Amino acid sequence: MNSLAYLRCLAAKFLNRSQTDDDLEDELRSHIQHRADDLERSGLNRAQAERRARVEFGGYGRFKEESHEALGGIFFETLVQDVRLALRVLRKSPGFATAALVTLALAIGANAVVFGISNGLILRPLNVPQAETLWGTVYGEDYGWQSYPNYVDLRDRNRSFEDLAAFTFAFVGLNTGKDPSVTTGFATSGNYFDVLRIKPYLGRVFHSSDEHGPNSAPYLVLSYAYWHSHFQDDQGVVGRVVRLNNHPFTILGVTPLGFRGTIAFISPDFFMPLVNQEQVNPEHPLNARGDTGGIFETLGHLKPGVTPAQAVADLNAVGAYLAKTYPKEFGQKTSTLAHSGLTAFTHPARAFVAGLMLLSGLILLAACANLGSLFAAHTADRSREVALRLALGSSRKRILRQLFTEAVLISLAGGAIGLWGSVGLLRSLSTWQPFPGAPVHLPVTPDARIYVVALALALLSGFLFGIVPVRQVLRTDPYEIVKSGSAAIGLRRISVRDLLLVVQIAICGVLVTSSMVGVRGLVRSLHSKLGFEPRNTMLAGTDLTMAGYSMDRVPAMQKRMIEALQTIPGVEGAGLVTNYPPLVYTAGIRANIFKEETTDLRQSNIAASPYKYDISPGYFDAAATRLLAGRSFSWHDDQNAPRVAIVNREFAARMFGSADGALGRYYKLQDGTRVQVVGIVENGKYVSLTEEQQPAMFLSFLQSPLSKSSVVLRSHRDPRELAAAIRSKLHELDSGLPVDTETWNSLLSVVLFPSRVATMSLGVLGAMGALLSITGVFGMAAYSVSKRLKELGIRMALGARRQELLQAALGRAFKLLAWGSGAGLCLGILASRVLASIVYQATPRDPLVLTGVVLAMALLGLLATWIPAQRVLSLDPMTLLREE
């Protein structure tokens, strides 16, 4: 109560209430004294006169109150009074207060979190100057502008951008001399910082003038966070030489604290010039125009007055020129523009956030419906009090105002709790690193907007559920109620409360349906046919250039590695794939292929762009990919043998019409080489679980060697033992070779991440929905039981059976539950399109989901009515009738 006393004191000081109050009191008393004087003169004694004077004066309290109002400026005073009363009432019904607070805290918290995510990902622009005119290019379905030479052409030929920068990712080993670590940075064009208008925090950044052709600018700019964590804020870092994949680079400076690159959810550790990328990423030669993975994105500020539509037309004109000039290397797709930060991710991110917002909005609505019916029941319980106040001269407006104060008080308190929780959650989300080693960062740090939104939501929901009992109060007939007690309110009619409960259960039904659909989707994507078996496999990744092997020695060394690893006890199969196997780091490389009869190998004549993997003999056994027809590779498929390929069914069907007809047929690679199909393998997933079925081809790694490879080992041994064995085996071969060991399954988690997150969010929202429907049904059942205790007692005394009693007491609750769940289920099925944008393979027309939802709702109903049912069954009619 201390805070209350303080509030009162504050209000009194503020309004000088006590003085006006005394003044008023004095004046009214003076009036009564004067009247008493007159009456005394007419013959009454003093005591009688004073009593008479008081009676004649009329309702002292009422007039005092009215006088007060007439004096004006009592808004705050009434507020303080109402708040005091509300607190007292809430303290008297702790059950109601707790239920209301928890419900609101959950609902507002959920909405605040979702808003925080959309605020961080979508609403908030990149933290760079003039972000509103900064646009990135989206090339077809992909990102960026493909290759460095294409970027240079685009930069020099477009007339829409002030200047155009480009960047891509660089995954490198960074060695500062003591702690070699794998880091992720951006390889950027020289003008990157100038285009973004970023000034260094320390030292300097690089500029276009630092670039003079391939590998001419061995410079490094550190991000503030990396400098802080790895160089301990050392000011002397400028000028130091560190090694990236064993090439020396000079640190030029440090970027400012708030700058985290140009993708919203990734914070790079460093920035290096794109012209030097070949040193750390040899599979992307700088001047290969046909390289489809060279550049991730190009971006720049539009010139003043140039609209995005004009810029898109300009980009496509340059694209048309490039396609005409370099038909072999460049196939034109339509480019579009998107605001930097999400660019190509804009659409999926928006769809995801919109889906979440919809669901959390539903939660809030359900919570309001829930609270509305609770509040109506609460008011009905107080109908005697309301009636008394009306009878004593209080106005209905005043009573409504008090009820609203109570509602808003609850909603503000609930909102505050919810906000507190959600701010904590967002803070931990923003420091969350879902993948160790990858600098993924969710920019969801809460800002002022979230407080405003939470406050608005709290007030809105307060008014929404506060409005429910208004009619009830306006209809109250004080004389009836005071006479007959509160039970006079009819229970038989369909009331607003019933309707609210049905609405609320329907919403919860939608949420439960969605979360079931989501979980099913995840389970399915976990069990979808991957085209390989990730369980019981270990990947040993190496990059022979890091240990100084020249390309001509690479295949022989890789063969020795496979042979050595095969001798590890417990290894059932070993095979190598260059780069990464399917579904790892979402790094799929596509290659263009042509029909055998095509002679003009321009991009418009491409027959297909399958994913390409270079594998060793034994890979399919190790990966457990089924060979459907033909043969696997042998050690004889080397550079002296004719080029051969193994393709998946999809490839065979697309290129040759049928899987059976493909065996023995030929097709051409981009460089014109004829390749013969010698085997067909089953279809699989290659880059993501949600992709459409893609064609894929497997070539012999001996015929197209690459220094970076992963050896797939199949074994039932404990992964940690196996990893140690792999290390020691490879160490025997070459003690200077760094090895990465990881199970295939754990690497799949990156691919599964989006659907895991989606399922998790849906699961949480569904659980909230379930909780809300439990409290709703429970509130309704408990209330109707408590209202009808007397009637039930009489029925019991007259010999009603338990079954009949339960039917009488809870039948209604169950009926409402059934109606609500039915409606929710139908709506949930209709909402499948929304869900499909969030969850992979979301099909609500799934018998398992349908039965699951029905069972869940029935179970929730049982759970919620359990306690009221127990209360009915344990009734002792004698005690009850005696008490009432």
Add this chain to the structure above:
Amino acid sequence: MSPQAQLLPGTLDLLILKAVSLGPLHGYGVLLRIGQISEQALLIEQGALYPALFRLVRQGLLKASWGTSENNRRAKFYELTAAGRRRLREETDGWNRLATAIGSALAAQPEEV
């Protein structure tokens, strides 16, 4: 005692202004004065006077100060402000027009129509 009439809504303010215009009065005095000038024909609930008084003070038509009454008691005295005097004149005119109009309307005879 003659039968007392209910006040029309809004007329209490006018009566108070009139009563106070004849000289500063405290609350009870206002009541007595109204009784006196209306020859006890109007029924005013005693307590109802005060909300009206405060309303008039807030509107700036009356001003109030504490003083000592003829009974030697502390009492708050009200007097008209300039605005109050103006308002009294306007309201009186308005009332008279209304009363005349209603009076002549009610006095109409069949042959006059």
